Amino acid sequence: xxxxxxxxxxxxxxxxxxxxxxxxxxxxxxxxxxxxxxxxxxxxxxxxxxxxxxxxxxxxxxxxxxxxxxxxxxxxxxxxxxxxxxxxxxxxxxxxxxxxxxxxxxxxxxxxxxxxxxxxxxxxxxxxxxxxxxxxxxxxxxxxxxxxxxxxxxxxxxxxxxxxxxxxxxxxxxxxxxxxxxxxxxxxxxxxxxxxxxxxxxxxxxxxxxxxxxxxxxxxxxxxxxxxxxxxxxxxxxxxxxxxxxxxxxxxxxxxxxxxxxxxxxxxxxxxxxxxxxxxxxxxxxxxxxxxxxxxxxxxxxxxxxxxxxxxxxxxxxxxxxxxxxxxxxxxxxxxxxxxxxxxxxxxxxxxxxxxxxxxxxxxxxxxxxxxxxxxxxxxxxxxxxxxxxxxxxxxxxxxxxxxxxxxxxxxxxxxxxxxx
Amino acid sequence: xxxxxxxxxxxxxxxxxxxxxxxxxxxxxxxxxxxxxxxxxxxxxxxxxxxxxxxxxxxxxxxxxxxxxxxxxxxxxxxxxxxxxxxxxxxxxxxxxxxxxxxxxxxxxxxxxxxxxxxxxxxxxxxxxxxxxxxxxxxxxxxxxxxxxxxxxxxxxxxxxxxxxxxxxxxxxxxxxxxxxxxxxxxxxxxxxxxxxxxxxxxxxxxxxxxxxxxxxxxxxxxxxxxxxxxxxxxxxxxxxxxxxxxxxxxxxxxxxxxxxxxxxxxxxxxxxxxxxxxxxx
Numbered sequence: 243x244x245x246x247x248x249x250x251x252x253x254x255x256x257x258x259x260x261x262x263x264x265x266x267x268x269x270x271x272x273x274x275x276x277x278x279x280x281x282x283x284x285x286x287x288x289x290x291x292x293x294x295x296x297x298x299x300x301x302x303x304x305x306x307x308x309x310x311x312x313x314x315x316x317x318x319x320x321x322x323x324x325x326x327x328x329x330x331x332x333x334x335x336x337x338x339x340x341x342x343x344x345x346x347x348x349x350x351x352x353x354x355x356x357x358x359x360x361x362x363x364x365x366x367x368x369x370x371x372x373x374x375x376x377x378x379x380x381x382x383x384x385x386x387x388x389x390x391x392x393x394x395x396x397x398x399x400x401x402x403x404x405x406x407x408x409x410x411x412x413x414x415x416x417x418x419x420x421x422x423x424x425x426x427x428x429x430x431x432x433x434x435x436x437x438x439x440x441x442x443x444x445x446x447x448x449x450x451x452x453x454x455x456x457x458x459x460x461x462x463x464x465x466x467x468x469x470x471x472x473x474x475x476x477x478x479x480x481x482x483x484x485x486x487x488x489x490x491x492x493x494x495x496x497x498x499x500x501x502x503x504x505x506x507x508x509x510x511x512x513x514x515x516x517x518x519x520x521x522x523x524x525x526x527x528x529x530x531x532x533x534x535x536x537x538x539x540x541x542x543x544x545x546x547x548x549x550x551x552x553x554x555x556x557x558x559x560x561x562x563x564x565x566x567x568x569x570x571x572x573x574x575x576x577x578x579x580x581x582x583x584x585x586x587x588x589x590x591x592x593x594x595x596x597x598x599x600x601x602x603x604x605x606x607x608x609x610x611x612x613x614x615x616x617x618x619x620x621x622x623x624x625x626x627x628x629x630x631x632x633x634x635x636x637x638x639x640x641x642x643x644x645x646x647x648x649x650x651x652x653x654x655x656x657x658x659x660x661x662x663x
Numbered sequence: 664x665x666x667x668x669x670x671x672x673x674x675x676x677x678x679x680x681x682x683x684x685x686x687x688x689x690x691x692x693x694x695x696x697x698x699x700x701x702x703x704x705x706x707x708x709x710x711x712x713x714x715x716x717x718x719x720x721x722x723x724x725x726x727x728x729x730x731x732x733x734x735x736x737x738x739x740x741x742x743x744x745x746x747x748x749x750x751x752x753x754x755x756x757x758x759x760x761x762x763x764x765x766x767x768x769x770x771x772x773x774x775x776x777x778x779x780x781x782x783x784x785x786x787x788x789x790x791x792x793x794x795x796x797x798x799x800x801x802x803x804x805x806x807x808x809x810x811x812x813x814x815x816x817x818x819x820x821x822x823x824x825x826x827x828x829x830x831x832x833x834x835x836x837x838x839x840x841x842x843x844x845x846x847x848x849x850x851x852x853x854x855x856x857x858x859x860x861x862x863x864x865x866x867x868x869x870x871x872x873x874x875x876x877x878x879x880x881x882x883x884x885x886x887x888x889x890x891x892x893x894x895x896x897x898x899x900x901x902x903x904x905x906x907x908x909x910x911x912x913x914x915x916x917x918x919x920x921x922x923x924x925x926x927x928x929x930x931x932x933x934x935x936x937x938x939x940x941x942x943x944x945x
Binding site for chain 1: 761762782789
């Protein structure tokens with residue numbers, strides 16, 4: 243089995259994570275009498291995971307460079323409040339109510355402020371030499387306090403109509419047709435990438451995977467995309483919402499017409515976009531290469547002419563940008579911005595990243611691992627909620643799982659990792 | 664000196680270098696030189712000042728006074744980048760490699776090859792890495808594993824290949840054989856011979872005479888921040904050199920080559936009285 247995997251050049255850790263996720267899903271499905279693996283629950287799971295998943299992508303880079311960011315939840319809070327004020331108080335002075343530019347300008351403002359907040363923290367870490375743990379612990383208090391000050395504790399609502407679509411919900415999806423188009427694009431991209439990679443390696447006469455492994459890899463990836471989209475499309479709008487939608491469009495309400503698919507929720511689309519962009523950044527750009535070089539050996543990176551301090555600022559600024567996106571998703575999902583939004587999110591994000599195989603010692607980590615880690619965390623929480631487990635007991639279980647995950651990863655990695663592989 | 668290389672200009676000369684740290688004269692008026700195609704060992708006990716001297720050349724420290732001449736021209740070396748601009752590359756004892764990256768990624772760290780869109784061209788870099796590493800070490804196979812999975816000798820190959828890619832003409836190797844096995848030490852020796860044939864000048868820094876004696880054409884020996892003397896390896900025995908390292912004494916038949924740090928140097932009689940007592944190095 244392990245030889246098979248290495249022939250296919252599949253990350254063993256990824257397979258392990260996928261198996262764990264599958265066990266959790268099947269376990270909850272059996273325990274809940276078939277209520278866990280349903281289109282509806284999978285859809286909700288994807289929406290609930292989105293905010294943490296986006297931040298987890300950035301946290302991978304932070305932890306890979308041997309830092310930590312404890313302030314992401316608080317930054318999310320303050321940015322959600324600021325974006326709330328921008329779209330409900332500030333922009334309506336210049337634009338019409340629910341103007342199509344409102345959500346774009348709001349998100350842009352959040353991203354810029356997020357980058358500045360992250361950049362300040364990064365500068366304190368990189369240039370002033372204060373440990374990231376301390377800077378961001380301070381940041382946690384500062385930004386949570388700042389979140390309250392934005393409106394003196396008042397919850398901002400209702401939010402802009404278009405902005406709310408970022409949080410998913412009944413209208414915040416792209417529907418069946420577009421979902422299939424996205425699936426098609428994804429599959430074409432998967433095949434194209436596999437062909438180009440192989441062709442390139444052959445042109446330099448490097449060893450390549452056996453052809454059957456290429457086919458299997460591609461088919462599995464494409465298959466997963468199809469299953470995911472089919473599942474999301476199988477979740478139909480509630481009858482009442484479907485009726486309203488049809489009436490708005492002036493289409494007669496008939497039983498067939500009422501079967502309207504949700505399709506891909508917009509927050510999931512955002513997660514996919516963030517993950518793809520960051521994976522490309524990590525694997526194919528200087529920036530990503532330097533992030534990993536700094537994590538592997540900061541001294542070597544410095545000697546190679548990498549500006550480690552500036553990189554630190556950039557990585558924290560990127561984290562701030564992702565906090566802004568997460569803040570948009572989670573406030574849009576709740577259709578309001580409260581100053582306690584994102585409380586304890588830093589711990590969820592770090593747990594997701596660590597479960598996803600990123601080493602706290604730095605230098606090792608993947609974006610896709612963090613995504614699955616986030617999904618594992620959310621699955622546990624949603625599953626227990628579905629079974630009616632007490633919230634207090636949920637925390638206890640999740641805490642234990644986190645410790646167990648890191649332990650088992652260390653244990654199996656030490657036992658089975660073959661340095662010559 | 665009757666060095667056959669004397670007809671050529673030295674690649675690098677360090678003249679009358681002084682540096683002190685808080686009143687301690689770490690390097691005190693030392694001059695050394697290095698010719699193309701030559702391997703020169705810089706020997707001395709811990710604290711003799713050899714590493715400090717070399718760090719001045721590689722840009723890690725700046726001398727209080729003295730002159731560095733590269734290719735007959737005054738060179739102003741203030742940092743590692745300046746050293747690199749003068750084609751001086753240092754391979755550090757702790758091997759400045761990022762353990763989590765593979766050989767090619769390490770080779771090109773800091774000057775990656777990119778395609779027309781600005782993305783990393785890993786295939787092109789791996790191709791070039793295979794080429795360079797094959798020349799250095801035909802047995803090198805692990806191009807896609809992180810360098811933490813490589814043996815000490817293989818890691819040393821990667822570090823040297825990295826210097827070669829930077830078109831180094833002067834290679835400084837700090838304890839090149841420390842922590843290497845017998846076989847790997849031999850491998851590094853072969854590498855050094857090959858680089859020498861390619862016309863590079865190589866400075867080997869070591870506190871262990873046996874590591875460098877057979878590899879070096881000449882030896883500069885330091886003690887207490889001063890140069891005991893510079894000798895050609897073929898003119899001296901192990902015991903002669905040990906005498907230089909431990910006692911700071913030039914062998915009798917080579918007394919005329921003694922530096923200012925030699926305790927029996929005819930030019931520096933006043934030193935003989937006070938440093939004779941400190942035979943055991945600190």
